[in-house]
Amino acid sequence: MIATMLDEPPTAESEAAVRRRLLSGTSEPEPPKRRAQRRPILWSGFGLAATAAAVTGAVVLSSGTTPRAPDAGHGPEAVQPMSAKTVLLTAAEHAETAPATGQYWHVLRIQSNAFYNERGDYWMLGQQLIGQWSQRDGRSWTGFRGLGAVPMTPKDAPAFKRAGSPDPAPISPALMKDTGTKTFSVCDAAMTFKQVQALPATPGALKNALKRAIPRKHPTAGGTADEVVKNCVSDLLSSVPAPPKVRAAAYRMLATMPGVTSMGQVTDERGRKGFGLRVRVMPEVTDTVIIDPDSSLVLSTTRTLPNVPGKVQKELYLQADWTNSPPSIPSLP
Amino acid sequence: MTAPPDTAPTDAELLAASVQDGDHFTAVYDRYYADVHRYVAGRLGPQTAEDVVAETFLTAFRRRDTFDPSRGSVRPWLFGIATNLIAQHRRTETRRYKMLAQVVVERDPAGHEDRVAASVSAERLQPSLARGLAALSHKDRDVVLLKALAQLTHEEIADVLGVPYGTVGSRLSRARKKLRAGLPAHSEGL
Numbered sequence: 001m002i003a004t005m006l007d008e009p010p011t012a013e014s015e016a017a018v019r020r021r022l023l024s025g026t027s028e029p030e031p032p033k034r035r036a037q038r039r040p041i042l043w044s045g046f047g048l049a050a051t052a053a054a055v056t057g058a059v060v061l062s063s064g065t066t067p068r069a070p071d072a073g074h075g076p077e078a079v080q081p082m083s084a085k086t087v088l089l090t091a092a093e094h095a096e097t098a099p100a101t102g103q104y105w106h107v108l109r110i111q112s113n114a115f116y117n118e119r120g121d122y123w124m125l126g127q128q129l130i131g132q133w134s135q136r137d138g139r140s141w142t143g144f145r146g147l148g149a150v151p152m153t154p155k156d157a158p159a160f161k162r163a164g165s166p167d168p169a170p171i172s173p174a175l176m177k178d179t180g181t182k183t184f185s186v187c188d189a190a191m192t193f194k195q196v197q198a199l200p201a202t203p204g205a206l207k208n209a210l211k212r213a214i215p216r217k218h219p220t221a222g223g224t225a226d227e228v229v230k231n232c233v234s235d236l237l238s239s240v241p242a243p244p245k246v247r248a249a250a251y252r253m254l255a256t257m258p259g260v261t262s263m264g265q266v267t268d269e270r271g272r273k274g275f276g277l278r279v280r281v282m283p284e285v286t287d288t289v290i291i292d293p294d295s296s297l298v299l300s301t302t303r304t305l306p307n308v309p310g311k312v313q314k315e316l317y318l319q320a321d322w323t324n325s326p327p328s329i330p331s332l333p
Numbered sequence: 334m335t336a337p338p339d340t341a342p343t344d345a346e347l348l349a350a351s352v353q354d355g356d357h358f359t360a361v362y363d364r365y366y367a368d369v370h371r372y373v374a375g376r377l378g379p380q381t382a383e384d385v386v387a388e389t390f391l392t393a394f395r396r397r398d399t400f401d402p403s404r405g406s407v408r409p410w411l412f413g414i415a416t417n418l419i420a421q422h423r424r425t426e427t428r429r430y431k432m433l434a435q436v437v438v439e440r441d442p443a444g445h446e447d448r449v450a451a452s453v454s455a456e457r458l459q460p461s462l463a464r465g466l467a468a469l470s471h472k473d474r475d476v477v478l479l480k481a482l483a484q485l486t487h488e489e490i491a492d493v494l495g496v497p498y499g500t501v502g503s504r505l506s507r508a509r510k511k512l513r514a515g516l517p518a519h520s521e522g523l
């Protein structure tokens with residue numbers, strides 16, 4: 001079973017590549033001490049974020065300074081960017097009034113994972129539409145639909161096209177019933193619906209609860225407890241049916257943390273306006289979280305890493321709310 | 334059957350010969366490339382595997398004069414080197430399992446029927462199994478994967494990891510228990 005899942009049969013190309021390196025390595029009379037060549041290889045965005053709700057889909061951000069059509073209701077003077085704190089506190093207020101009725105907690109998102117093709121030396125993003133439906137008793141379903149791949153940046157486009165626009169991780173559309181009852185996860189700390197509901201509703205207590213809940217050995221948990229919390233709080237806000245007061249506390253908590261800065265108003269690829277926040281989760285890792293302060297929803301999260309020429313992990317949230325519509329293989333709305 | 338023994342030198346003989354003449358090492362590579370690749374690529378994915386497999390054989394080549402046939406055979410020795418190198422890529426490994434836990438990769442739909450049947454049931458269990466692997470400690474993972482992917486015996490695993498024979502058994506059963514606990518009821522074949 002494990003062997004079948006992990007099976008990666010050797011290909012003639014990889015065998016030849018390894019043989020070449022072996023031959024050049026073994027023919028040196030005194031092989032110099034050298035390290036295996038490190039390349040920025042990413043299996044997927046998941047890992048990096050390891051946020052269970054990883055990241056995703058083809059979000060093109062334009063910062064507040066990019067020219068765009070004037071807003072209907074605001075004059076140019078409204079361009080003055082709100083501070084991160086103001087945005088978060090506004091979102092917090094609206095979070096408190098969000099409705100919470102329906103049979104299923106439903107999150108629909110486009111997830112993009114970065115892939116690097118060594119042979120063609122180009123980056124691409126494999127995209128999937130992922131829908132999750134979770135009931136209060138812990139039963140949950142996940143539906144997938146592959147959305148193909150896109151070049152990561154315009155620079156990658158020619159090589160990507162030459163290679164035949166490959167999908168690095170094709171998946172067949174599917175709907176699966178998940179197992180287990182701890183179906184709500186915040187930075188891999190799986191929680192039951194009850195546990196999520198019991199999260200503290202004050203910023204200080206919430207921060208402590210998150211510090212306790214998140215596995216210490218989490219690979220991307222960050223170096224300090226604050227980093228861990230910053231890294232994980234976007235999961236809490238984007239993917240989990242936390243009570244409005246807890247969401248509000250999460251926003252207030254984020255507002256007080258160092259390393260959270262405003263990017264002002266931004267527009268995502270789907271034309272949705274929101275406020276961008278840069279959240280430094282580790283010294284070299286910065287997440288961009290776009291929120292809609294009016295609905296208090298997270299529109300997208302993206303992660304930038306050193307040595308990767310683009311937004312590596314992207315999670316574009318299309319929907320995150322309670323619904324009575326039953327689980328199904330998702331389609332792009 | 335009737336082939337004279339000298340036409341098929343043992344691994345240890347090849348390795349010994351390669352100390353004088355490096356070219357003999359190619360035969361060792363030919364024998365074990367595929368096995369080592371499956372083991373490393375299974376844990377790290379095909380991209381990182383290229384680096385690590387090459388480094389495994391290069392390391393083996395550099396240390397070929399220190400290989401002691403009285404302490405075990407060549408195959409597990411190579412897996413030991415590979416396992417040490419894999420340890421430098423733990424994040425990549427965990428990342429791979431997490432990816433597998435989320436994404437069901439369609440495999441080889443045009444393959445043999447039995448392979449397809451195996452894949453179908455693997456697809457169903459993949460998310461839970463992959464999550465389980467991601468959650469194992471690296472010590473447990475080494476044992477499970479040296480068994481499942483490299484198909485080493487308990488004894489060989491004990492040698493490779495430098496732990497007592499009994500420890501291999503206890504880590505293996507502990508890990509299997511953990512992995513089974515995460516699977517849906519009535520699944521078999523772990």
